[in-house]
Structure formats: structure tokens, C-alpha cells
Amino acid sequence: MAGAHRPAIRTPDQRIRVFVSSTLRELADERAAARAAIERMRLAPVMFELGARPHPPRELYRSYLEQSDVFVGIYWESYGWVAPDEQISGLEDEYDLAPATMPKLIYIKASENREPRLKQLIARIQKDDHAAYLPFHTAEELQDRIADDLATLLAERFDESREARDDAAPESVEQLAGKVPVPYTATIGRERDLQGVRELLAGDHRVVSLIGPGGIGKSRLAIETALATADLFPDGTYFVPLEGVFEAGLLLPTIAYFLGIRDNGEAALEERIAHALAGRRVLVVLDNFEQIVDAAPVLVRLYDLAPLATFLVTSRIVLRIRGEQVYDVGALTTPDEAVPTSLERARRSTACALFVDRAEAAKPGFELTDENAQSVADICRRLEGLPLAIELAAAKVRLLTPQVIAERLQQSLPLLTAAVRDLPERHRTMRATIDWSVSLLPPEQRDLLEDLGVFARRFTLDAVEALGVGRSWEGQALDGLTALIDGSLVRSFEMAGQSVYSLLAIVREYALGRLKERGEADRMRAAHADYYGTVVTRLAPSLRGRGQADAVAQLGLELPNLRAAVRHLIYTDRLDDAGDFAWRLLIYWWIAGFFGEVRVWMLELLEKEQPITQHTRAVAWFFALWGEMWQRPSEQVVAGLGECVRLFAESGDEDASAMALAARATARIQYSGDDIEKAEAELTEAVAKLHDIGNNWAEAITLVSLARLAWVRGDTDLALQRFDEAAGVAHASGDIFTSSVAGNLRARLNFLKGKVEEAEAEFVETLHLSIRLHYDEGVAYGLEGVCAIAAARGDAWRAGALAKAAESIRHRIGVFDAEAFTVHTPYLEALRESDPDGVAAGERDGAEQSLAEAVCVALPDADQSAVATTLAHW
Known part of the structure; x- marks a missing residue:
């Protein structure tokens, strides 16, 4: 929508976002009309009535402008309030901060009493090539004009959007997960395929497989289909690339990662995925499935667990599972070889159209002409209409004419395809095309x-x-x-x-x-x-x-x-190196939630039955038992972690031995309430050892476990003391993850003890820490904490919005809070009794808010500018 301007935040359904700028009080009716017009077009209004912030911090509305697609300005008589130490009003500042290439629709209400500075701003806007200047008289007239103008703008910009980038590179790693890549180049000749696949997805088929050889365009067709079927899947579309996944056991962890589900080992991944997809009509695209086709039965289990989810798969091999509908992806059309190729015949060929499009990109000014039409057609026929092969050949027009390219292909391809006869015919052509392209390199x-x-x-x-x-x-x-x-x-x-x-x-x-x-x-x-x-x-x-x-x-x-x-x-039997590699990243696996994936590697390592050190064996067993400790605790799990304690100690790693001791204590608690005393003694011993060794991170996280244990046992004073100790150790070492976890739990306990102001300050602080770490679960904790504060103060809308936003995050990441430590729900339910309409209105709005919008509702105004940049790239 906005040319070079690229949105950083999207609403859950990926709607185009329209930023509305105006003074608030004098144009309240007009703002309501603008909202109605935007929503009538099924677009998303970005307006600051949410959270009732008439003068948002500059960095906050800068971030919202950065993530919007269209700017709508509504002006009447007032220039607007100029904040202390500022030279211009928020109204003019918003206009100045809007990216130059963003489309701007400016509506001026008729008046004879306009303030001088607003007249100057309007005069400047009239000179802006990216702004449309439009008069109006009433709110009703404005509503119709905005709806009509947005419809026209969308139509004008449609072709531009088709030329967006192909594997759109996100601005941050966090944005990568699950996002559908937006093509950098136009997709040519796939209109019929798009319609055919859409019809299959609109039916009752649970798995639609796009089948074809490498280079035929399966991934591109899947991407275009995902972008074109958003209306069929109102709860979202997720893109899961499998090209680097070779073990069938990693299918579920990979899907979970791209769905945004954090695997901390506390629940089975299938269960978490089922929670995340429950009741949601979503499309999950699985690209390059042929490498792990043995994992295909897992999809059957997934769509049994998530009955509203649909899977679009690209593969060179048919999956052959229940519910699969196969769609064969064919080559592009080439001119008939039986007759000479005229310019008009070449233009009707989708393969030739693709060649010309990519050649123009490689050499601006390239054209299909009477002189080169036959050569272009020859190239496309020899490459059998394979899109990737054609793109590689078209890139050579920078150096060679179409005639020379056609001649070289005629000489090279027969020899090259003969050398790879063991491959399917079209795959032979693709391999030969890459060979030819590479042969031109030094x-x-x-x-x-x-x-x-x-x-x-x-x-x-x-x-x-x-x-x-x-x-x-x-x-x-x-x-x-x-x-x-x-x-x-x-x-x-x-x-x-x-x-x-x-x-x-x-x-x-x-x-x-x-x-x-x-x-x-x-x-x-x-x-x-x-x-x-x-x-x-x-x-x-x-x-x-x-x-x-x-x-x-x-x-x-x-x-x-x-x-x-x-x-x-692991493949090359460097098993001790693999164990060391995995162990060094223990904290990363924990924070990012990759325990299930690491478990697959470590079980594979143990199955090798090769000589390994005691340390490596302890590492492998530790990761293998971590999930069992939470999901299927048993006497064997406790004993296994005890063996890890011994093996680490005998290998001279007292640090790892102490961490394993803490894990064994946790396993005891999970397995049997009869071992609480022994578990507490082991946790205390582990804390002392870790303190002496200087492992502040493990010491702090183990202190959190001790505090939680004291809380469950009813000793809240001891729990607070231990949360204090954990937070102190974490803060001193700069460990923001444990600071967030310990601080939030401490704030919950203080809230229950009636220390509301103290709890509120800490909930806000832990929210800041979680945002810095891009830690979704921590953000959910923080939103729930501020929800409790709002509910206790009778702020029904805010409490309802934050509760629903936190619930949405937990639903998406598949991680739910332990009931024993949840404090916001009783207060929310009490408020629901006294102000049901207020809570319901908040919940409706909270369900529509992005994570960034929910955070802005939770944080005080003064804090929002500090997190604006991070939220803009979340």
C-alpha cells in the first residue's frame, strides 16, 4: 500500500491499517464516521481512542505510523494542543512523521474560523504529491467519501502490491516465524492453478498437496495461494519452511516454532499445538515436505486434534495419508513447436511472459520483439516451461542475447541431461539448467x-x-x-x-x-x-x-x-562435541522454548552406541528426561536425573551437577507430594552449590523454584523472601529472563497481600523486561498482572481487554499458567458481576488487539515511548 514504506505490526487477520489523525474533541463525530467507513471496507482503523490517550508520546504514534498503510487526516478549525517543549502540535507532528511514500487522504471540513497555524499546515499539504485534498461538510458525507476513496486507492495500488518482494526479509528474527513470504516479483501464469487450489481449500479437504518436481513453482504457488485465501482462514495463515528439516521427529517442533509455540518441556507438543489451534480456522503451509515424508502420519494426528485447521503441503512426493487431496503443479505453457513463433504467439505463452519479466529486471529496457521472439520461445521450450530454469536463463540477458542463450542451451542441455538420467525427466532438465548457469561462472x-x-x-x-x-x-x-x-x-x-x-x-x-x-x-x-x-x-x-x-x-x-x-x-560421530554444543545453549533452549527439538538430537546421539564421555552421556540424558519430568513424572525419571547428578560430578562439572540436582528435586515434586521435604533439601543444596560456583543464572532460577514451593505450602512470607533473593541475584548479574519470572511472581504475591502499588510497579517492570527479551509468555504474565490491578480498582474495560489479550497470547504459544499462581481471575470475575457490560466491552476490544496494542493499554503513558521501537518490530 505504501511503496517503500513497510508495516512492522499487523492485526491478527493481517488487514490493511488506516491511521486516522485529527483533533479529538472538536471532531468526535467525524472520527466515529471515519472508523465506520474504514471498518465498512474491512480494513483496520488505527485510532487513539483505545486506552483514552488524547496526547500519546511522540515515539508511540511514530511506531503506529510506521506500521500503518494509509494516512487519513481530518481537519476543521483547531490546530491542536502544543505540548511543553514542543514547537508544533501533535496534529502537525503526525503528518510530518508519516512516511513520504504513504498514501495520504486529507479531509477539510468547511469553516470560516480556522486557526492560522492550521491554515499554514493545510497550505503545505496542498503541495504534497502524495496527499489528496478533499472538502466535506457533514460527518455523514465524510463517511461516504472515505469509503469511496479507500476503495479507489486499493484498486490503484493492487498492481503495485503484486510486485512486492519474493521471500520478504523480515526486519527482525521474531517477525520471521510463521509469516507468509511476500513475493518480490510478479507471479506469472498461475491464475488457473490459484483458482483450482483455492477451490480445494474451500472444500472439506484437510490436506491439499501441491506435487511436482523441483523448480516447477510449488513454493511460489503455495505462497500466492496463502496470500489469496486469507478470507477462507480468518484466524490466520502460517508458513512453515521444512527445507532444513531432515528428521521426521523434528516435524512437530518445527511446526510449533513457526506457530509461535514455546516448548519448555512442561506439556507434550501435540497438546500445545492442539491448544493453540483449538477453535481456529487456520491454514498451515508446510513447504518442502518430501525430505520427511515418513512423518506424514503426524499430520493425520494433528488435524484430528485441530479439526478446523487445514494443511497446504508442497512436496515432490505424494504423502499418501487419509484426507489428502493431490494437486499436480504443471509447467508454464510454451509456444507450439510445430509452427513458427510469431511475436503474438510468444506473448500468449506464460513461459515467455515469465522470461521477459525476469529479463527486464536483469536488463532494464529489454523487450520481446519480432527479432527475438523465436529465440525466447526456443529457450522456454528447451527448459520445458520450468519457472526456475527460465528465471536462471533470463538472468543471463545481462551478458548474452536471447539468440546466444538459445544456442548455448541447445549445445549444453542434451549432454547435461544425459549425464543425470537417473532423475525424473523434468528434474533432469532443472539440474542441467543449473549446471549450465554455473558453467558460465569463473x-x-x-x-x-x-x-x-x-x-x-x-x-x-x-x-x-x-x-x-x-x-x-x-x-x-x-x-x-x-x-x-x-x-x-x-x-x-x-x-x-x-x-x-x-x-x-x-x-x-x-x-x-x-x-x-x-x-x-x-x-x-x-x-x-x-x-x-x-x-x-x-x-x-x-x-x-x-x-x-x-x-x-x-x-x-x-x-x-x-x-x-x-x-x-551427530552424523559424523563427533558426539562429545554435539553434547558440549547442546549444553552450552541450555539457557537459550529454555528461553526460546526448544527442548523438544534438542531431545530428538540427544536421543539420536544415545542411539549411536558409540563411545562417549560421562559428561556427554549426562547431557543427553538430562535433555531426554526434561520433558518426562513435567509430562510423565515417575520414579524412573527421578532416578535418571540422579544418575545425571552423579555423571556430571564424576566428570568434574560441579556446575552441571548442581543444576541436575535442582532438576531432580523438581521431578520429585512433580511425581509425589511425599517427597516435598527431600525436594526442598535438594533445591537448597543446589542453590548453595551454584552460589559457591558463581552460576548466578542457575542460582536465581533455582531460588524461584524454592519460592514457588514455599508458596504452594502456604508459607507466603518465606516465598516472598526467596523471590526477593532470586530477583536480587538475577538483577545483579543482568539476567533479565529470571528477573522477569521472579519479579512477576513476587508482584502477584504482593498483590494478594494487599500491596497494590508495589505490585503494580513490579508488573510494569517485568513487562518491560519481557518486551526486551521478546518473551511472549512473560508478556502474558505482565498483562495478567496489570489486569489484576485494573480489576481491583474497578476499571472494567481495561481489565477485560488485558485479560483477553493475555489469553490470546497464551492460546497462540500453547503455554498456560499454573492455577496455584494465578491472581487476576477472581478479581475479574467479581468485576464481571458488578459491571458485566464494561468487562464484555474490554474483552471484545482485547480480542482484536495486537500484542503491541495490548502492551500500550497496560503501560503508563510515560513508559510507552521506551518500548515503541521494540514493539514496532515485534
């Missing part, structure tokens, strides 16, 4: 492309340079990547403020295949694992202290390669 760039095959979904320049030591392309990484980008073999995008690169799945498969043929794959994979081992060694210490938030963000960026590194270490 030797060093060919080597670089093949070496890049060891990376997972994305990688950085630093990582590439580290792997270049001793390779033919050493010292040429940046120039080589630039050349590969020019050749459409590598893609570049921005993420978390740095340049990141990626390969298409089929190009990565090709590159890795070439490495294997040359006998270089194991060497490069070892170098890859060693590099990411150094990344872990560098970042792991920061997880315990002041660099925690930055370390979590950086590890999130590197996550696909961390997974690939562990997989390679």
Missing part, C-alpha cells in the same frame, strides 16, 4: 556456490568468510556473493539490521550434491560445524548475564545453522 565462483550448500536457510558474510580459509575463493567472499546474486543463484536481504543471504532449496540441493561428488562435503560440513561452535562459545556466556537479550536475538538469527551444525556433529 572457477572460484563455482567453488563458492558449491561450498555455500553446507549452510542452512540463511547465512551471513562473516560465516562465509570463515569457511573460505584455504578455499580457492578465500578473500573473495563479498565479490563472489555479488556475482552469484547477479546470476539469480543467491538472494540477499536485510534481517535484524544486517545483510543476510540464502539459496533456493533446489540450488542448495544442487550445490551440496556437487560437494559430495567432489568428496568435499564432509570437510565443508566440519568447517561449518566448527564455525558455529565458535559462535556458540562466544555467545553462550552472555546468556547468563547482561548480554542476554542480544545473545538470544543473535542465536535466533543463526538458529537454522545451529540445527545443521548439531545434526552434522
Whole structure:
């Protein structure tokens, strides 16, 4: 909608957002009319009546402008209030802060008494090429005009939106999860396929599989379908890339990650996914399923657990499961070879249209003409209408004419396809096309492309340079990547403020295949694992202290390669290295919620039956037993964790032994109430050991466990003392994760003891900490805490909105609070009795709020500017 302007926050249903700017009191009726018009168009109004903030902090409304698509200004007589130390009113400031490329619809109510500064602003607006200046007289007239103008604007911008980026790079790692990539280039020749797949999804089919060879365009069709069927799935669409997933056991953890579900081991992943999808009409896109086709029966269990969910799968192989509907993705149409290709015949070919579109991007000014139509048609026929093959060939018009490209393909393709006869016909053509494209590169760039095959979904320049030591392309990484980008073999995008690169799945498969043929794959994979081992060694210490938030963000960026590194270490029997790699990241797995995934790796490590150190065996058993401790506690689990205590101690790692001791105490509590005394003694012993060792993070989190135990046993004074100790240790070391957990629980207990002001301050503080860490569960805790405060004070709308917003977060991430520590619900229910309409209105609004909007309702006005930037990129 706004050209280069890119929204950072979306409403849950991804509607286009319209920012409304005006003075509040003098235009109350007109604002109501604007809201009605925007909602009539099924768009999302962004207005500051929510939370009743007439003068929001500048950074807050800046963030809301950044995440909006259209600016609507409504002006009458007043210029608006000018805040202390400001030179202009909020009205003019909002207009100035709106991105230059954002479409602006400005409505001026007739008046003879306009303030001079407003006249000056209007005069300036009249000169703005991006603003439409429109008069009106009544609120009713305004409502109709806004609706009509928005409809016209949407129609004008539709074609522009089709040219948005293909694998849209998010601004932060957090935005990546589950978002449907927006194509960078137009999708050509798939209108009939889009309609066909839409009809299948609109029916009763639970799994629709897009089947075809590599390079045929399955992923692109799935992306376009996901974007075009939002109306069929009002509760959301999630995109789950599986190209780096090779173990069937990782299907559920990967789906959970992209749904935003945090796996802390406390409940089975299937149960959490079922909770997250319960009652929701959603589409889950699973891309590149052929690598783990043995996991297909898991989908049957999932759609039994989530009866309203639908799965759209791309695969080279039919899944053959109950409920699957197969859609064969075909090639693009090529001109008939039996007759000469005229310009008009070439234009009617979707394959030729794709070639021309991509050639124009590679060489501005390129045109399909009478002179080159036959050559373009020959290229498309020889490439059998395969979209990716055509794109690779079109990229060469930068250097070669269509005639020369056609001649070279005629010479090269028969030889190359003959060399790979063991592949299906169209896959042979795709492989041969990549071979041909690569053959045009200098030797060093060919080597670089093949070496890049060891990376997972994305990688950085630093990582590439580290792997270049001793390779033919050493010292040429940046120039080589630039050349590969020019050749459409590598893609570049921005993420978390740095340049990141990626390969298409089929190009990565090709590159890795070439490495294997040359006998270089194991060497490069070892170098890859060693590099990411150094990344872990560098970042792991920061997880315990002041660099925690930055370390979590950086590890999130590197996550696909961390997974690939562990997989390679286990595959090549470097089992002790794999155990060390996993253990160093214990805190990251905990904060980010990846215990289920790590458990799969560690069980695979144990099944190897290779010699390993006692430390590695203890690590593997610890991760394997973590989920059992919460989900299926037993005497065997307690004994197993006791064995971990012994093995860690005998290997000389007293730090790990103390953490295992705390875990065993937790297992005792989960298994039997008869062992409470022994569990408390073990937790106390663990705290003392961890304190002496200097492991502040583990000491603080174990103190939290002791405090919770005291609370459950009814000793709230002791619980408060221990929460104080935990928060003090965490704060001193800069551990914001445990500070958030301990602080929120302490605030809940203080609230129950009647210390409302003290509790409110701490709920707000823990909310700030959770926002810094992008910790959804912590945000839910904080919203519930402020909800309790609001309910106790009789603020029905605010309490209802925050309760529903927190419930939505918990529903989405699949993590629910322990009833023993929940404090807001009794007060909310009491308020529901006295003011049912107020609570109900809040709950309706809270259900529609994004996480960022809910946080703004919870935080005091003065605090909102401090979190605006983080929330804008959540």
C-alpha cells in the first residue's frame, strides 16, 4: 500500500491499517464516521481512542505510523494542543512523521474560523504529491467519501502490491516465524492453478498437496495461494519452511516454532499445538515436505486434534495419508513447436511472459520483439516451461542475447541431461539448467556456490568468510556473493539490521550434491560445524548475564545453522562435541522454548552406541528426561536425573551437577507430594552449590523454584523472601529472563497481600523486561498482572481487554499458567458481576488487539515511548 514504506505490526487477520489523525474533541463525530467507513471496507482503523490517550508520546504514534498503510487526516478549525517543549502540535507532528511514500487522504471540513497555524499546515499539504485534498461538510458525507476513496486507492495500488518482494526479509528474527513470504516479483501464469487450489481449500479437504518436481513453482504457488485465501482462514495463515528439516521427529517442533509455540518441556507438543489451534480456522503451509515424508502420519494426528485447521503441503512426493487431496503443479505453457513463433504467439505463452519479466529486471529496457521472439520461445521450450530454469536463463540477458542463450542451451542441455538420467525427466532438465548457469561462472565462483550448500536457510558474510580459509575463493567472499546474486543463484536481504543471504532449496540441493561428488562435503560440513561452535562459545556466556537479550536475538538469527551444525556433529560421530554444543545453549533452549527439538538430537546421539564421555552421556540424558519430568513424572525419571547428578560430578562439572540436582528435586515434586521435604533439601543444596560456583543464572532460577514451593505450602512470607533473593541475584548479574519470572511472581504475591502499588510497579517492570527479551509468555504474565490491578480498582474495560489479550497470547504459544499462581481471575470475575457490560466491552476490544496494542493499554503513558521501537518490530 505504501511503496517503500513497510508495516512492522499487523492485526491478527493481517488487514490493511488506516491511521486516522485529527483533533479529538472538536471532531468526535467525524472520527466515529471515519472508523465506520474504514471498518465498512474491512480494513483496520488505527485510532487513539483505545486506552483514552488524547496526547500519546511522540515515539508511540511514530511506531503506529510506521506500521500503518494509509494516512487519513481530518481537519476543521483547531490546530491542536502544543505540548511543553514542543514547537508544533501533535496534529502537525503526525503528518510530518508519516512516511513520504504513504498514501495520504486529507479531509477539510468547511469553516470560516480556522486557526492560522492550521491554515499554514493545510497550505503545505496542498503541495504534497502524495496527499489528496478533499472538502466535506457533514460527518455523514465524510463517511461516504472515505469509503469511496479507500476503495479507489486499493484498486490503484493492487498492481503495485503484486510486485512486492519474493521471500520478504523480515526486519527482525521474531517477525520471521510463521509469516507468509511476500513475493518480490510478479507471479506469472498461475491464475488457473490459484483458482483450482483455492477451490480445494474451500472444500472439506484437510490436506491439499501441491506435487511436482523441483523448480516447477510449488513454493511460489503455495505462497500466492496463502496470500489469496486469507478470507477462507480468518484466524490466520502460517508458513512453515521444512527445507532444513531432515528428521521426521523434528516435524512437530518445527511446526510449533513457526506457530509461535514455546516448548519448555512442561506439556507434550501435540497438546500445545492442539491448544493453540483449538477453535481456529487456520491454514498451515508446510513447504518442502518430501525430505520427511515418513512423518506424514503426524499430520493425520494433528488435524484430528485441530479439526478446523487445514494443511497446504508442497512436496515432490505424494504423502499418501487419509484426507489428502493431490494437486499436480504443471509447467508454464510454451509456444507450439510445430509452427513458427510469431511475436503474438510468444506473448500468449506464460513461459515467455515469465522470461521477459525476469529479463527486464536483469536488463532494464529489454523487450520481446519480432527479432527475438523465436529465440525466447526456443529457450522456454528447451527448459520445458520450468519457472526456475527460465528465471536462471533470463538472468543471463545481462551478458548474452536471447539468440546466444538459445544456442548455448541447445549445445549444453542434451549432454547435461544425459549425464543425470537417473532423475525424473523434468528434474533432469532443472539440474542441467543449473549446471549450465554455473558453467558460465569463473572457477572460484563455482567453488563458492558449491561450498555455500553446507549452510542452512540463511547465512551471513562473516560465516562465509570463515569457511573460505584455504578455499580457492578465500578473500573473495563479498565479490563472489555479488556475482552469484547477479546470476539469480543467491538472494540477499536485510534481517535484524544486517545483510543476510540464502539459496533456493533446489540450488542448495544442487550445490551440496556437487560437494559430495567432489568428496568435499564432509570437510565443508566440519568447517561449518566448527564455525558455529565458535559462535556458540562466544555467545553462550552472555546468556547468563547482561548480554542476554542480544545473545538470544543473535542465536535466533543463526538458529537454522545451529540445527545443521548439531545434526552434522551427530552424523559424523563427533558426539562429545554435539553434547558440549547442546549444553552450552541450555539457557537459550529454555528461553526460546526448544527442548523438544534438542531431545530428538540427544536421543539420536544415545542411539549411536558409540563411545562417549560421562559428561556427554549426562547431557543427553538430562535433555531426554526434561520433558518426562513435567509430562510423565515417575520414579524412573527421578532416578535418571540422579544418575545425571552423579555423571556430571564424576566428570568434574560441579556446575552441571548442581543444576541436575535442582532438576531432580523438581521431578520429585512433580511425581509425589511425599517427597516435598527431600525436594526442598535438594533445591537448597543446589542453590548453595551454584552460589559457591558463581552460576548466578542457575542460582536465581533455582531460588524461584524454592519460592514457588514455599508458596504452594502456604508459607507466603518465606516465598516472598526467596523471590526477593532470586530477583536480587538475577538483577545483579543482568539476567533479565529470571528477573522477569521472579519479579512477576513476587508482584502477584504482593498483590494478594494487599500491596497494590508495589505490585503494580513490579508488573510494569517485568513487562518491560519481557518486551526486551521478546518473551511472549512473560508478556502474558505482565498483562495478567496489570489486569489484576485494573480489576481491583474497578476499571472494567481495561481489565477485560488485558485479560483477553493475555489469553490470546497464551492460546497462540500453547503455554498456560499454573492455577496455584494465578491472581487476576477472581478479581475479574467479581468485576464481571458488578459491571458485566464494561468487562464484555474490554474483552471484545482485547480480542482484536495486537500484542503491541495490548502492551500500550497496560503501560503508563510515560513508559510507552521506551518500548515503541521494540514493539514496532515485534
